[in-house]
Amino acid sequence: MNPSRPMSRRSALRLLSGAGASLLLAACGSSSSSTSASTSPPASGGQTASGGVLRIAEISNPRTFNPLRQNNFWSWGAIYDSLLRYNPAGELVPHLAESYTISEDGTKVSIKLRSGVKFHSGREFSSEDVAWVFEKLKEPSTGALFRTFALAVVDIETPDATTINLTFEKPEAGILDLLGNFYIPDKEIYDDLDRKGGGTGPFEFVEFIPDEKVVLKRNENYWGAKAALDRIEVQIFGDRQAATANLESGTIDIVPLTLQDYVRLSEGNAYQTPKIIGASMFNIWLNTTYEPFSDKRVRQAMAFALDRERFNSTILLGQSQATCNPLPSHHWGFIPDLDTTYAFNLDKAKALLEEAGYPNGFEVSVNVSSQSREGMGMVQILQSDLEKIGVKLTIDAKDEPRWAEAADRGEFQINMHAYGRTSADPSLLFKGTTAWRPDANPTGFADPAYLEHINAQAEVIDREQRKPLLKKLIEYVQDQSFVIPIAGSVTAYGVANKVKGLELLPVGIVAYMEIVSLS
């Protein structure tokens, strides 16, 4: 590569996907005893900055810059590096980790870290920082999504500055997801991470002014290929349409779009309009402690009464995919055979209600966030369909915090919801998200068989061996129908044509900021 020219998007993606392929080959070829992957680092100085300021619109303030927290913020990938990271194909490739090895029994992971990596403060990055992150993940007050997995680590060894060995109590397939989302902040500023960021990533945090902006600048001492952009400025809007008007007036380069604006802007060639389906999944929860829903047949009747296609065609403007699967269609664990298990059928729903002893239906209410346009739309469709089978649905709309509190406390009969982590390892989805967790589930659903199904697939590292077990798990949750998937969410962006190299991750956030440039 000519060092004087910016790395093209294609080259950069080739680099990332090449690394992905190496991992895939390693994983597929693991008839030997262990799974391992490695890649060589991007050539230092292989990319010369082309400069410029990228202006991104956000609709709300980042709630934190702490990458260990659950709440997401796209800038994590810019400010922080993770041990592994997803390439555009959705495969995990080494990043801060130069290579890693998983033992044959799946209980030990040895990670070799890159040397010469420095935090933005100038401090040297080492295995001690990784060990420290594991400890923080375990603390309840951190509120880490991956705490479930971190707690499964029973021993951490740091034999030298670039090696870290993890020991698990039992095999845990979700470990790769943990490493792929394992962003490492600078522990010396940990207490300030709610309002500023600091890691080893390609961009350094400059300032955050609430309701105004977040500014990042290029990390000139980055261990890999330096970012093309000089700065990233995130302007914080309170209104999506106003943000879109800013894209159209040329004052903003990247904007998260409403579906209406997505449809409008994607018609011409004036803008790039990337979108991701299924970063989160619309679904309803049925409270199994509420009498009609304690009967599985009534829950299944509700699953048949959900007109997913109508929801997609009217509320989501036909931009998503109706599904009965808990995982989106781009996920490796997606089971096509199970996608239409509960295709809309009011006759079947009525028959199930009669069988369960509710021939004349019943009255029920749905807890929904008034701030969710899609949620409000879906419950209105459900209300009109349920009326046809004698079920009177009352819509109980609340503002977001009140809705969330009622949902988490199980103070609902039906709850309209959208769960995230759909692109993560199924173990994380089923063990770590409120909707699906087997213990203290807000729907009141509890069955030892459910946990057994989750654990059975979670302890198998090899995906091909794991898929039949995952299918059994999904068949089980479909049969129980305490959580009923409806359709994937649509995450769409309007991007000025001058922005080059932009990629979206399956989780719906902008990624690989170091290869983004302005023409």
Added chain:
Amino acid sequence: MVAFILRRLLQAIPVLILSSIVVFLIIRVVPGDPARVVLGLDASEEELAAKRSELGLDQPLPVQYFRWLGRVAQGDLGNSLVNRFPVAELVRDKLPATLELAIASFLLSVLISLPLGIFAALYAGSWGDYLTSVVAAFYLGTPNFWIGMLYIMLFSVFLGLLPPSGRVAFFDDPLLALRHLALPALTLALPAAMVQMRFIRATMLDVLGQDYIRTARAKGLREQTMVLRHALRNTLIPVVTVLGIQFGNLLGGAVIVESLFAWPGVGRMLVDSIGNRDYAITQAGLLYLVGLFIVVNLVVDLLYGFIDPRTRRGGS
């Protein structure tokens, strides 16, 4: 005068304390858990309990209140529960933006409403009067955010004349600051101006029908002198009250416009904080608004004395 001001300021202290209790209790009565906002819906009960403890929300309400009041008395408004920013710092940063927008839109509204209101009263029943009524009805019947969006589409997207969002500090670049201020100020000013115009018109019509105006006319006083020196001055007494209320509304009620134009003011911060159940910011923001209303009322009272010497004598 100084004694009057001091007396009014002292009277404000119990109002502020009472307001602080009401605000403190009301936002805690509303369901919604700040710990859940911080940690997200997928947090476990153990994680939520740890966060509540860290934020001091596991203490009894009286303990929380007196701790907060003690800190406020020392000038410490606490930290945001969500991003840990010092609240005093946030209010200090947002206040200039809010004041700038409120003052600009207030002045603009007065500049528009005063001549239009006088005109409509003097020429009541004319086509000009009807036209101002139609324009007023349009602005009063149309939501602010829609008008603002229209301005953005027209002046920013199609004509490219004015920036659609953001704020530049006046002393950094006065011209650019005014360009950024233009659309939000106009969006806020016009509906306010229409209210004021209708009020000025009605009050002025009332004044113009008074005996002393008829006497002035009979004495052969020039129309211009009669309007400016007699009618307008008497019209202004009730108008000042309305202007005071309008200014108060502009200070605290510019939330939608602030969101639309990404204007970093107190109103937007306050609404975000209510949505996030960020008690520290909500409490401080509402107290700030109460304080400002007290000051605005004081200024209005002082203006009465300036416009109508009778009230000054009565006051003394």
